[in-house]
Amino acid sequence: MALITFSSPEYKDKTVYAVAGSHTGTLLKLARENKIPINYECEDGECATCLVKVSSVDQKLQRMGGPLTEKEKSVLLSSGKITKGEMEQMLVDDLPTPWRLACQMIVRDEDILVEY
Numbered sequence: 001m002a003l004i005t006f007s008s009p010e011y012k013d014k015t016v017y018a019v020a021g022s023h024t025g026t027l028l029k030l031a032r033e034n035k036i037p038i039n040y041e042c043e044d045g046e047c048a049t050c051l052v053k054v055s056s057v058d059q060k061l062q063r064m065g066g067p068l069t070e071k072e073k074s075v076l077l078s079s080g081k082i083t084k085g086e087m088e089q090m091l092v093d094d095l096p097t098p099w100r101l102a103c104q105m106i107v108r109d110e111d112i113l114v115e116y
Contacts, residue, residue: 003111005057006036018107027052027065027114028102038116043103045071048079050102057111065096066106075101 004027005015016034019025028050031038040050054065068076076082081099082090090097102116 002107002109003057004030004107005111005113006031006034006038007113007115008037011037025107026103027054027100027105027107030107031102031114036116038102040103045069045075045101045104048075048101051079051081052100052102052105053098053115054096054100054105055098055113055115057113065100065108065112068097068100069104072101072104 002018003015004018005013007013014034014036016030016036018030028038028040028043030036038050038052041047042049073087076097076099077084077087082097086097102114
């Protein structure tokens, strides 16, 4: 089980349990199930409306979700959240970017902070 803490300036922090490793359990699905008001539109990784910042709760470098999808990479590059150089370095170092699309990110067995 993973503990996911959702944080927003407009709403009080909320921590929920997540079943890790589900191939359908996206961060957005978890948020919706727990009535956490993350913005979203397409739910398909096309619009970047559900952009969130993810970090490890214990400040260790962790995987922070499953690997980025191709849609996620494309949207993060086009929105300027990551550069092509950062994308290449991410692949070499096997370290995640803090920017993710909630509709694409699969929750892993780790405690994370999600800022939206």
